[in-house]
Amino acid sequence: MREIPLLTAQMGRTGMGTHWAVYVVLPGESRWPEELLPADSGIPSVNDRAAALNRLGYVPFRTCPYWDWIETENPRDTASPVRLIATLAVVPARSEHLAEGLSRHS
Secondary structure (H helix, E strand, C coil), X not given: CCEEECEEEEEEECCCCCEEEEEEECCCCCCXXXXXXXXXXXXXXXXXXXXXXXXXXXXXXXXXXXXXXXXXXXXXXXXXXXXXXXXXXXXXXXXXXXXXXXXXXX
């Protein structure tokens, strides 16, 4: 049985705060595919995020189609602003055409 890698996409504000970065975490790699979306209109829509992922070659994993939001903070400075990061399970776009019976792993 062929396995399809289940990966994690994340989205967070860039250091300057002018963009949202949508990227896919690739274990063992030092560089991850990334797409920048303007932050001037607030949080990018689900459609904008999906389009960014598609341009990177990934699609949401069909049984986990929703973005989860988590808060991160600087543990050494609890007065610092909280940073929001969105996460989503994704698979390579080319794997979506494969049959239902294939196993997927994380």
